[in-house]
Structure formats: C-alpha cells, structure tokens
Amino acid sequence: MPFINRKKYIEEGDLVLIYVSRTIIKPLYVKKGENFNTRFGSFPHDSMIGLEYGSQITTPKERGFVYLLQPTPELWTMSLPHRTQIVYTPDSSYILQRLNVIVGSRVIEAGTGSGSFTHAFARTINDEGKLFTFEFHETRFEKAKLEFENHNLNNTIITHRDVCKHGFEIDDIELAADTVFLDLPSPWEAIPRLDKVLAKNRKVGICCFSPCFEQVVKTVQSLQDNGWIHIELTEVQGRLWESHKAMKRDVSDAIKRLKYVREKQREGLALIKAGKHPRPEQNKVKEKDYGFNPFGKGKRIIEGEDGYEWVDVTRLEHEVKTHTSYLVFASKMPEPVRHL
Numbered sequence: 001m002p003f004i005n006r007k008k009y010i011e012e013g014d015l016v017l018i019y020v021s022r023t024i025i026k027p028l029y030v031k032k033g034e035n036f037n038t039r040f041g042s043f044p045h046d047s048m049i050g051l052e053y054g055s056q057i058t059t060p061k062e063r064g065f066v067y068l069l070q071p072t073p074e075l076w077t078m079s080l081p082h083r084t085q086i087v088y089t090p091d092s093s094y095i096l097q098r099l100n101v102i103v104g105s106r107v108i109e110a111g112t113g114s115g116s117f118t119h120a121f122a123r124t125i126n127d128e129g130k131l132f133t134f135e136f137h138e139t140r141f142e143k144a145k146l147e148f149e150n151h152n153l154n155n156t157i158i159t160h161r162d163v164c165k166h167g168f169e170i171d172d173i174e175l176a177a178d179t180v181f182l183d184l185p186s187p188w189e190a191i192p193r194l195d196k197v198l199a200k201n202r203k204v205g206i207c208c209f210s211p212c213f214e215q216v217v218k219t220v221q222s223l224q225d226n227g228w229i230h231i232e233l234t235e236v237q238g239r240l241w242e243s244h245k246a247m248k249r250d251v252s253d254a255i256k257r258l259k260y261v262r263e264k265q266r267e268g269l270a271l272i273k274a275g276k277h278p279r280p281e282q283n284k285v286k287e288k289d290y291g292f293n294p295f296g297k298g299k300r301i302i303e304g305e306d307g308y309e310w311v312d313v314t315r316l317e318h319e320v321k322t323h324t325s326y327l328v329f330a331s332k333m334p335e336p337v338r339h340l
C-alpha cells in the first residue's frame with residue numbers, strides 16, 4: 001500500500017505527487033513515453049523512473065523544476081480530484097486522535113465523498129484494521145472504488161448504499177466497529193441504524209461532521225435518543241502562519257527620511273515660485289539618486305539582502321478557511337454497561 005508502506009525508488013505505474021508549488025500538487029501515474037506538462041515546461045515520465053522519491057527534476061532546457069513526492073494522506077488531500085467537499089488535515093488529524101483510532105481499529109465511514117479522510121483512516125488502522133466506507137452516489141462510489149484499488153487500500157471495503165435508508169450491515173461480515181465517522185447531510189437519520197454493527201465488548205466513539213448548527217441540534221438529539229453519552233461539540237480553527245524577514249529600522253532612518261521629504265518639498269516650492277511647475281517625474285525617487293530608503297521607496301531591496309539588519313517575523317495568512325464544520329463527538333460504553 002503506497003500510502004502506508006514507503007518505498008525508495010519510483011517505478012513504472014507508481015503514483016507520484018508532483019510538487020509544482022506550495023499550492024499546486026498534481027497526482028501522476030508514471031507511464032513510459034508520456035510527458036507531464038506545466039507552464040515551466042515538459043517533464044518526461046521516463047526521466048522519473050529509477051529516481052528516489054523526493055528528488056527534484058528539471059525540464060530538459062532547465063527552465064523549471066518540480067519535486068517528485070511519495071503519496072501520503074496529507075499530500076493526497078491537497079492534490080486529489082475533488083468530487084465533493086472534503087475533510088482537510090487539521091480536522092482529520094484531530095478526529096483520529098480524539099476518537100483514539102489506532103492500528104487495528106475497525107471504522108465505519110459515511111459518506112466516502114472524494115475519499116480524502118478514507119486515506120487517513122486507512123493508513124492509521126494499517127493492515128490489521130478494517131475500514132467500512134459507504135457512498136450512495138453511484139459515480140462517486142465507482143470513482144472512489146477504483147482509486148482505492150489503484151492505491152492498494154486493502155484494508156478498506158467500500159459499499160454502494162444509502163445508509164440512512166438501508167443501514168450499515170454487510171453480508172457475511174461482522175463489522176464490530178469501534179469508530180464511526182459520519183459526514184452526511186443528515187447524520188441523525190443514520191445514527192439509529194448503527195447499533196447492530198457496533199463492537200459489543202469495547203467502547204465505541206463517534207464523530208459527526210456538519211457545517212450547520214441546525215444539523216448539530218438534530219444530531220445531538222438523535223445521539224441522546226440512541227444511548228450515546230459524553231456528547232461534546234468541537235470546532236477546529238486552522239490558521240497558517242507565514243514567516244518572513246522584516247528590515248530593522250531606527251530613529252536615524254526616520255530622520256533621514258523626513259529630511260529627504262523636506263528637501264524635495266523645498267525644491268518643489270522653489271520651482272513653483274520661479275513660475276515653473278515641477279513635472280511629476282522630477283518628484284519621483286530615482287533608484288540611482290537615492291539608494292536605500294528604509295521606508296520601502298527608492299532602491300529595491302531583496303528580503304534578507306546583505307548590508308542591512310533583518311528580524312524574523314510572522315503573520316497570519318488571510319485566505320485560510322477558519323471554519324469547515326462542527327464536530328460532534330460521543331461515545332458508547334461496552335455492552336455490559338451500555339444500558340445501565
């Protein structure tokens with residue numbers, strides 16, 4: 001399973017995640033004779049075969065480069081073909097930890113959607129665990145099934161099913177799930193159908209992932225009605241911090257700048273008094289005239305350039321979504337104490 005068992009060298013047929021830039025990662029199955037095209041140029045698949053995962057390759061004319069990354073659930077989430085809204089790593093990592101999903105866990109997931117979270121579950125439970133994932137949309141089901149086969153997610157069984165209408169039972173398999181994850185528009189309709197497929201001898205954890213509070217209210221009611229306890233609501237607020245260098249400035253820089261502005265004003269006034277209107281370009285700061293301007297005008301300075309003092313600073317990236325969904329967690333005790 002490439003998502004679980006790491007391998008060193010790229011072979012024909014392998015899945016490689018091509019890192020073009022921080023926001024562009026493209027999945028690619030390596031095939032002899034084919035090319036991967038980007039705006040930086042064309043990368044022949046043949047040049048990837050035999051290289052180590054993680055290598056950097058350049059285009060034949062060395063106009064650009066990309067990295068050949070080994071697939072992981074986190075990178076897959078960033079590069080997968082979207083067929084639905086997906087669960088992102090800040091939520092999935094928290095949910096896995098919070099539900100105590102470990103090697104050998106038996107998990108129910110509905111719906112499968114684009115299979116983003118499926119990969120994270122499959123890696124965590126490993127070959128000893130089992131993941132039962134359900135999707136009622138036929139095309140999404142077919143695409144996810146093929147993808148899981150291509151990715152060798154051997155511990156995952158996907159079923160084409162409306163779980164709200166027909167529940168979770170699978171012929172000849174005792175699901176005995178200790179973990180349930182519901183990312184459905186109406187989890188409260190699926191919750192009453194869970195009892196028959198839960199593990200009896202272990203504590204069971206559930207997480208329902210819903211974007212609206214109205215859904216949360218109905219879900220909580222259904223959990224209470226169906227014997228779930230320790231019901232809690234959580235929201236993960238993801239924030240991305242961007243680091244860069246800021247130039248150190250002091251009072252002498254400010255004084256230098258003020259003197260410069262005054263001087264320019266005086267020159268302008270003198271021209272006006274002499275009946276000559278200063279042309280706009282006369283007021284422009286010319287690079288060669290003035291050089292470094294600590295207030296950002298004049299000579300262009302490259303971040304971190306020698307000859308200046310720099311300090312490392314961070315700022316929040318603004319375009320990060322801070323709310324994806326509300327997470328409703330609950331648990332069920334082992335069968336002997338479940339109904340006490």
Ligand SMILES: C[S@@+](CC[C@H](N)C(=O)[O-])C[C@H]1O[C@@H](n2cnc3c(N)ncnc32)[C@H](O)[C@@H]1O
Pocket residue numbers: 084085086087088110111112113114115116117118134135136137140161162163164165183184185186
């Ligand atoms: C938001 S997507 C799930 C995304 C998924 N968690 C991921 O990370 O890629 C919700 C999926 O649930 C499916 N779905 C909705 N109601 C369902 C039901 N009653 N039974 C099974 N699947 C259902 C939808 O077709 C959709 O693909």
